[in-house]
Amino acid sequence: MRNTARKIYIALIFIFLYAPIFTLMVLSFNASKTRAKWGGFTFKWYSALFQNRDIMEALVNTLLIAVISSLVATVIGTIACVSMSGMKRKTRSILLGITNIPMLNADIVTGISLMLLFISFGIRFGVGTILLSHITFNIPYVILSIMPRMKQLNPSTYEAALDLGASHTTAFFKVVFPDLLPGILSGFLMAFTMSLDDFIITHFTKGAGVDTLSTKIYTEVKKGIKPEMYALSTIIFVTVLLLLILVNMAPSGKNEKADK
Amino acid sequence: MKKKNVKTAILTVSCALTAMAALTGCGSSGGENGEVIVYNWGEYIDPETIDMFEEETGIKVIYDEFETNETMYPKVESGAASYDVVCPSDYMISKMIENDMLAELNFDNMPNAKANIGEQYYEQSKGFDPDNKYSVPYCWGTVGILYNQTMVDEPITSWAQLWDEKYADNILMQDSVRDAFMVAEKLHGFSLNTVDPEELETAKNSLIEQKPLVQAYVIDQVRDKMIGGEAAIGVIYSGEAIYTQRENPDLVYVIPEEGSNVWIDSWVVLKDAPNKENAEKFIDFMCRSDIAVKNFEYITYSTPNDAARELIEDEDIKNSEIAFPDLSQYDNLEVYVYLGEEGDALYNEMWKEVKSN
Numbered sequence: 001m002r003n004t005a006r007k008i009y010i011a012l013i014f015i016f017l018y019a020p021i022f023t024l025m026v027l028s029f030n031a032s033k034t035r036a037k038w039g040g041f042t043f044k045w046y047s048a049l050f051q052n053r054d055i056m057e058a059l060v061n062t063l064l065i066a067v068i069s070s071l072v073a074t075v076i077g078t079i080a081c082v083s084m085s086g087m088k089r090k091t092r093s094i095l096l097g098i099t100n101i102p103m104l105n106a107d108i109v110t111g112i113s114l115m116l117l118f119i120s121f122g123i124r125f126g127v128g129t130i131l132l133s134h135i136t137f138n139i140p141y142v143i144l145s146i147m148p149r150m151k152q153l154n155p156s157t158y159e160a161a162l163d164l165g166a167s168h169t170t171a172f173f174k175v176v177f178p179d180l181l182p183g184i185l186s187g188f189l190m191a192f193t194m195s196l197d198d199f200i201i202t203h204f205t206k207g208a209g210v211d212t213l214s215t216k217i218y219t220e221v222k223k224g225i226k227p228e229m230y231a232l233s234t235i236i237f238v239t240v241l242l243l244l245i246l247v248n249m250a251p252s253g254k255n256e257k258a259d260k
Numbered sequence: 261m262k263k264k265n266v267k268t269a270i271l272t273v274s275c276a277l278t279a280m281a282a283l284t285g286c287g288s289s290g291g292e293n294g295e296v297i298v299y300n301w302g303e304y305i306d307p308e309t310i311d312m313f314e315e316e317t318g319i320k321v322i323y324d325e326f327e328t329n330e331t332m333y334p335k336v337e338s339g340a341a342s343y344d345v346v347c348p349s350d351y352m353i354s355k356m357i358e359n360d361m362l363a364e365l366n367f368d369n370m371p372n373a374k375a376n377i378g379e380q381y382y383e384q385s386k387g388f389d390p391d392n393k394y395s396v397p398y399c400w401g402t403v404g405i406l407y408n409q410t411m412v413d414e415p416i417t418s419w420a421q422l423w424d425e426k427y428a429d430n431i432l433m434q435d436s437v438r439d440a441f442m443v444a445e446k447l448h449g450f451s452l453n454t455v456d457p458e459e460l461e462t463a464k465n466s467l468i469e470q471k472p473l474v475q476a477y478v479i480d481q482v483r484d485k486m487i488g489g490e491a492a493i494g495v496i497y498s499g500e501a502i503y504t505q506r507e508n509p510d511l512v513y514v515i516p517e518e519g520s521n522v523w524i525d526s527w528v529v530l531k532d533a534p535n536k537e538n539a540e541k542f543i544d545f546m547c548r549s550d551i552a553v554k555n556f557e558y559i560t561y562s563t564p565n566d567a568a569r570e571l572i573e574d575e576d577i578k579n580s581e582i583a584f585p586d587l588s589q590y591d592n593l594e595v596y597v598y599l600g601e602e603g604d605a606l607y608n609e610m611w612k613e614v615k616s617n
Contacts, residue, residue, distance in 0.1 A: 034507055036488025054307065115340055125341045203331075208297045208341040209322035219302025219325035223559070224480055226303070 021237055028230035045231040052228060058216040059232075061127065062196060065212060069134035070142075070191035076135070077142025077191075078184055082176070084143075085150045096147065099140045110137060111204035118205065125207030133205040134195045141194055142187035149183030189247040193240055291320035296538035299324050299332065299343040301525065304399070305546075306558035313545050319538050336530065337361065344539040349525050351438070353395050354388035355598035356528065362394045363529045369540045370396070372547035380587045381564035385524055387595035395526035396543050397564040401498040402522050402585060402593065403439060404515040406482070408508075411492035419447040419516045422493060423466070428473045432485060432494035435477035437611040438596055439521070440467060443495060446518045452594050455603040464610045468617045477615070486511055497523075499561035501582045513582045519592025524564070 028046070032039025049055060080099070084092050102110060114133045123129060153176065161171035199214035206215060213236065217229050291314060302325040310321050324341065326332040329352040336343060337359075348356065356362050367374050373396045381397040389395045407416045411430065422431055422443065434440055442452040444463035454460065475491050482494045487507045496504075501513035527546065529539045545551060552568035562583045563569060572578040587593065599607065 032507075034484050034487050036484045036490070037507065115338060119338060119340060204335075204340075206341075208299065208324040208343060211325070216325075219327050221302065221327040221480070223301070223303040224483060 024230050025234045025237070028227060028234045030227065033227060045227040049228040049231045054211070055213075055216060055228060055232065058211040058213050061130075061210060062212040062214075065127065065130055065134055066192050066195040069131055069138055069195050070188050072135045073138035073142050073191045074184060074188045077139050077187060078146060078180065080139070080143055081146040081150045081180075082172075084147070085153070096143070099143050102137060103140045103144070107137075107198070107200040108204075111201040114201065115204040125205065125210075127207070127210055129205045129207060130202055130210065130212070133201050134198065137198070137201060138191035138194060141190045142184075145187035145190055146180060146183040149180050153179055186247050189243055193243050193247075196236070196240065291318050293318040294535055294538055295320040295322055296535050296542045297322045297324070297342065297344045298542060299326060299336065299341075299346045301325065301347060302327055304347065304525075304559060306554045309546070309551050309554055312551070313542065317538075317541060317545070319541065321542070339532070342532070342534055343530055344533040344535045345527055345529055345542055347398055347525050347527055349596075350385075350388045350523055351596035351598045353526060353528060357389065357394055358598060361531055363531045363533060363536060364393045365396065365529060365543075366540065369537075370544035370547065372544045372549075376547050376549055376552070376565045376567040378564055378566040381524065384522060384587060384593075384595060385526065388524075388597050389526075395528050396547065397524050397526045398546065399499070399559060399561040400522065400524040400564050401562050402515050403434075403442065403495065403497055403520050404501070404513055405493060406486050406496040406501055406504060406511055406513050407493045408486065408489060408491075409510045409512055411489070415512075416493060416514060417517050419443055419518050422495075423447075423470050423473070425473060427492055429475050430492035431470075431474050432482050432491045433470075433474050433477050434482070434495045435479050437607050439495065440477070440611065440614070441607060442521050442596075443467075444470075446516070446520060446592070449518065452521055453597050453599065455599055455606060457606070460606065460610055464614060467614045471614065471617060498582055498585075499559075502560055502577065502580065505582075515585060515590070515593075519590065519594070522587070522593040522595055524595060 027035055029041050029043070030038055031042040031044065084095055087095070111133070114129075114136065118125065118129050118132075157175050158171055161175045162168070166174065197214060199218065202212050203215050203218070206212070211219075213232065217225065217233070220226060220229060296319055298321055300323070304325075305323075310323060313319070314321055324343070326335070329349050332346065332348060333352065333355070335341065336346060336356075353362070377397055381400060382392050384400075385392060385395055385397055405416050405419075405422070413426070421427070422433075433443070438452075441460070441463055444466040445452050445454060445459070447466060448459070448462055450456075450459045450463065476485075478485065482496045483500050483504055485491050486494050486496070487504055489508070489510075496513070498513060498515075501511075505511050505513070527543045529536060529543070533539055546555070547565060549565060549567035549571055552563050552565035553571040556563040556565075556568060556572065569578060569584065577583055
């Protein structure tokens with residue numbers, strides 16, 4: 001009895017979570033432009049999608065920004081974690097608090113304040129400003145996922161490496177870095193997905209003629225979203241899903257090994 | 261050890277910053293004759309016409325899109341992207357004029373805009389641009405009722421029928437302040453730009469009274485819901501009427517007898533536009549009849565370009581009462597004008613009362 005109730009409960013949650021996305025996926029195969037009519041099964045929106053120059057440009061922008069910003073954020077975040085671990089407990093917790101604030105802050109506030117900052121420094125809006133903003137909001141997520149790993153590290157291993165004659169750099173890359181790697185990887189993937197589906201911050205910091213997928217989709221609101229976008233959203237959803245599976249697999253795989 | 265880390269950190273950050281600066285610096289180099297930065301509604305132009313403009317003039321177009329007047333305004337006002345040409349709606353244009361954001365246009369540089377755009381549209385534009393100094397109409401339309409012949413007993417001709425209990429749960433209203441209040445204001449014969457508290461109170465009470473009959477307050481979904489036969493009557497923009505009728509021939513569009521809103525989206529040039537000359541060239545190009553007819557076919561919203569209308573091949577659409585109602589036949593169609601901050605606040609306050617009632 002309790003078991004069935006449990007199953008129904010879980011099924012309900014999944015239905016509520018995924019029914020909308022599933023509807024969108026089904027509509028991406030609908031030959032008719034309106035959702036009210038089923039015009040037959042088709043792949044034409046998918047092929048139209050790949051022939052649409054604007055959408056493809058936006059896709060390239062999105063991926064480029066996501067990759068570069070998460071890479072840079074990961075490097076900065078890792079360095080930040082390493083240096084924070086060398087600090088006094090009090091300074092560290094203050095710094096951690098400061099890096100956590102942007103995550104709690106509403107995106108729109110971050111977006112508008114970044115826009116105002118760029119304006120006051122006279123920076124020309126374009127891909128560069130989007131990139132800077134994405135790096136900015138990605139860093140806290142990277143720190144968030146590396147810091148716990150950092151705390152688990154045994155400082156003696158690093159010191160032992162130094163005692164055995166390794167230079168600081170060698171000791172870091174041979175001893176500390178491999179232990180941090182799972183955290184760094186999941187931080188990178190987290191940053192990547194955050195950057196991929198950000199809309200508000202991108203909207204405020206993008207320049208004329210530069211679009212990412214999220215801003216491109218949003219501009220279609222007035223005339224009705226085109227089915228090409230359903231096709232695209234399906235592809236994005238599948239991509240993000242795969243990424244999330246990767247994120248969740250990475251640390252757990254490691255733990256299992258450690259448990260053994 | 262600590263020192264070294266700090267050094268590396270500073271080095272990396274400064275490297276990253278230099279790279280960013282380099283990236284931001286090298287923006288567009290422009291075409292041989294410079295560039296023009298256009299900010300238009302999403303899906304509101306045939307992309308081919310932009311290519312044609314670039315080819316013919318050697319001016320590079322940097323094209324950007326917005327989704328509502330309200331999201332466009334702060335971006336333009338902040339100067340974040342320094343646009344040249346923007347295409348806002350009527351009431352937003354009057355707000356921009358009031359805030360001194362627009363440049364006066366020189367119509368001598370735009371022969372197509374002078375010759376091809378119908379006189380009646382300039383006349384109608386005076387509602388928000390009194391001297392026709394700042395704007396060139398690009399798209400226009402009316403707001404009316406779309407109804408499903410098979411689901412109503414008699415032809416719909418009046419806003420009052422949206423209050424008929426027969427159609428309870430079969431009515432779709434627009435989920436935006438001005439469009440919703442417009443219906444109630446016209447029902448009582450008020451101006452749709454009224455800020456008279458008493459008139460607004462009456463309109464508000466009517467909307468509250470109507471609320472139980474309304475199936476849903478929607479924006480985009482009117483289209484799909486009406487095509488799917490999910491509702492009998494819906495308030496809709498005329499631009500959508502042609503498309504919905506093509507999908508479902510039972511649908512009929514009318515402009516109610518009490519009058520309605522006529523809306524115009526027009527090209528304007530910003531006061532601090534970096535490429536004013538190119539901006540006028542762009543606007544004029546968009547007014548050329550062969551270009552305008554291409555855009556009409558792509559957008560399907562009515563074009564104010566009389567010369568372009570002559571070029572439409574489909575006779576039904578060319579003579580369609582929906583796409584091209586004769587504005588001179590109506591004396592009760594009004595454009596929205598900006599009501600000022602107080603007016604806006606009053607409307608929003610009342611709309612909140614309607615929605616939360």
